[in-house]
Amino acid sequence: MKNDPTSNASGLTRRAWLQKVSMPALAVAGASTLPTVAQAASAHSKGDQPGLFNIRHYGARGDGSTNDTQAVQRTIDACHQQRGGIVLVPAGDYLCGTLELKSNVTLHLAVSGRLLGSPRREDYQAPAAIPPGNGNVVFIYAANADNISIEGPGTIDGDGIHFNNGKGDNTGPGGSIKTGNFDRPHLVIFYRCRHIRIEDSFFTRSAYHCFRILECQQINIHGIRIYNRVNRNNDGFHFNSSQYIHISDCDVACQDDGCALFGSNQFVTVNNCTFSTRWSIFRFGAGEAKNITVSNCIIYDTYGCPIKIGAGKSRIENLLFSNIVMEHVTGPIGIGFNAGDNNDTFVRNISFHHIRASLVPKPVNHPDIPFDVKPFDGEQNSCITLNGVGNSYLEDISFNDVQVIAAGGGTAAQAAKEVPAVSAEYFGVWGTAPVGAVAYGLYARNVKGLTLQHVRLTYRETDVRPAVVLDHVSDAAILSLSIQGHPEATALRFINCRDILCTATRLLSPAAVFLQAEGDQCSNIIIEGGDHHKAKQTTLGKLEAIIIK
Template sequence: MKFFSGNLCRIQTALACLILFSAVQAFAQKTALPIIRQVSFKKDTTSIISFGAKGDGVFLNTESINKTIASVSQKGGGVVLIPSGLWLTGPIELKSNVNLHLKRDAILQFTDDFNQYKLVEGNWEGAPAWRNQSPISGNNLENIAITGTGIIDGNGGAWRMVKKEKLTESQWKKLLASGGVVSEDNKTWYPSQKVIKGSKTKSAGVIEAGKTAADYDDIKDFLRPNLLVLTNCKKILLEGVTFQNSPAWNLHPLLCQDLTLRNLQVKNPWYAQNGDGVDIESCKNVLIEGSTFDVGDDGICIKSGRDEAGRKRGVPTENVIIRNNVVYHAHGGFVIGSEMSGGARNIWVYDCSFIGTDIGLRFKTTRGRGGVVENIFVDRINMIDIPGEAILFDMYYAAVDPVPLAGEKREAIKTVLVPVTESTPQFRNFYIKNIVANGADKAIFFRGLPEMNIKDIHLENVTIQSKKGIEIIEGTGIFLKNVNVITEDTNPVVHVQNSSNINIDGLQFKKGSDLLFNITGERSKDIKVSGTDVSKAKNTSVMSNDVNKSTLSIKK
């Protein structure tokens, strides 16, 4: 008997150890950060002046700068110095083993002469397209950097169309006086007639078989370039520099590995169309730290291609660390999507602040994208003055500003069930904790698809002061622990529609709230509430007629 008892104890101990090991291993997988390889350069320094560059703001330095970069690369690499001065230039092409270094009082400004930018086969919002050559570009390079404390200015105002409603009257008059063309309704300014034609052309710039760059000349000015595009490059460092005033996106690494962005200033006017800060697309092993973004579209954004083209490429963005950054104006502070068709996974975001971003944490996609976004870890995020949602998951993304303009009316989403295919996107396995937001229109918003719910989302230790509370639509496996929503609108605090396996533990809300839970939709079920003083609300719950009354269970 003693023999069996001893063996049983050993078996139980072994089983307990196995369970503990599995739990520790799972935790380690969540917290183990990727390693990003760093650049290394020869100390040799060559000034662009030695190749005839002039920093007078008049001389066009394109040839001088590119010759300097090519020469240094051919000699095995080193530093190309942009010294003090205002350096006007056309497109610059980086080369392997070169560190382009800008002095503190150096401004590298790109010309507004569109003829200096040839049309090239590139990528636009996740799909192959003809674009004007980017001011700074690099293809199939290794060990490259842009460093220093100078300024790189893309002269984006020369490229962008602008809506009158986004400017003051005096700004609008000044813009008209600069030239360009105004729309027939006098509501939009365009740099040229080619931009107007391009804006009216369906799928403008999309690469078509048998067509050459010449076939797109009549809309060339519309095909705005991103300021910096690096494609298929390895070991990259962008550090200390200010990137500003981009024609479209500011920074666009595509299919790159071992990328570090550190202590950057990335800026655009708040109204800059497509004026994203950084778009990491189909990249692996990325670190973004200590940087500040104040831009016209999404701040820090993860992408991996759009629709069929993105799925065909099939390269996710993965192994990404984003820490110690500040985002001011942007459509979203940290964003994934909507072009995420190749997937995104293993991303850590922590110790960041969002100040006045339209949305704080923004995860967006739509039918047709496909792709899986999973294993996203967010910790210690602070936000103030968020005009939209503090935390948003939306699988009905439409290409409109996240916050409607004054007087703008938008149609309500019509929910229909469609079959699941390879073009059905998925959001799953998000772990978000230690979030504080002071001021938002809505605290938390989930909206999945009826055929593919948002799944396995964990929110813990969240405090949000907002006008509206929590809305969960088409979600499965939503876990809210120690969430405190301090809302103006308390009818209801939490709305659940066609969602299941909802676990709410330790919910805090304003005492005297009119209604705590409003539950609708015949697919709503298995909603569990614990550790919550529901008596603080005037009414605990209201359910629509198609909801089973056993759907909501409250454990006191």
């Protein structure tokens, strides 16, 4: 207790003190058990216990129709001026516009306490303290503040359906941000804040992103629920250039990116969470992303690539994804890298361990999203994609104990397709006719140091594409790979690959050819052991490059 930074002079932690005070009584507006504002401020100033500031005592009505913005803001300001404490949102619907959280303020949402976003645009501000990128109109924000908390079982509800005009921000593939819809409030923005804690609350119906956490440090998010599906670009978490981020035990259902990490995000852990969205879950953009782990998560009903790493002039390294279940997804993992002439960039040391992925042929609409989202052509028959372009190479990429059940349906035309030299999002890579990927399991181009260990690739419907296509891959170890074949197709296709060791590989069903080697640069491809008797022909192509032991 002595080392608990939230403990007070009386020896009680803030949580223990809240439990000691009757929470049902706290939830009742104007309850007689609550201390007066003067008493709370006085008690806090003496250091006996944290100050408690009830928004009802500052004039908030909580009837769902009166604009309570000024009353709630007065409460936050009073709490901040008294060197911090707890701002209590008791039971009720408190209609508000833009609110600013400040240093040392804990916003406690009691059971049935709800901050409800105003449907009127004029009630919201675009604070000068928040940079305008992706819009800075906001419901609740803090800038350059320390020690901020949002907690409790209540709700922050943006009621963002009123801002659905049919337009998104056009930041996606093929869009033009010049005509994008940015004039709508995000639910929560933190900018250049430190020591942020968000716990137990429900966040829903934002008009734009749910959380934007920009250039912040020490962020702890635990046990919250996000349901954000009333508008386009309804992200869950959106981080930009933040450090020491820890997310655990959260449930996120949104329309756009579930957990976007753009810019230089470092020292990040995500564990024990569930995610669902129309687009991606873990999305990485340009910047310096490193030292990030994601574990023990379930991803379901997600399209547009659950794990999507797009890199141009970036430095991305030390990303670990483990113990992840993907159910009903497309394009489960996609990495694209095109550094151009920039030699100071890299994508390396990325591992995927203990993954179970079940794929669907193409995206379908979520019944609770109030508009249709037309699938891209390239989202059909998708696969895992590792895509280095030009002179850009991915380095040290590993898959261990990975099982992918593809939907199947791939055609010979798709298998013969030449992959365009672009590093767009995976459905952009595959988006030129004929649609779909060249492999049903894994396509890898320009990779140095690839490990596939205890990987199993199968499909539900007939598929004549190879299970794995490697294109300009070197220094690869393929250990205990089990793949499903097709009687008229090649199971493994290697194009200009060298120094590849295949050990204990298994062909699960008949195939025309187990391994086909193509290109003048193919060399030192070793097949050691395994079971390939179901193939009509073990090898094909540049046979002098293949060594069978």
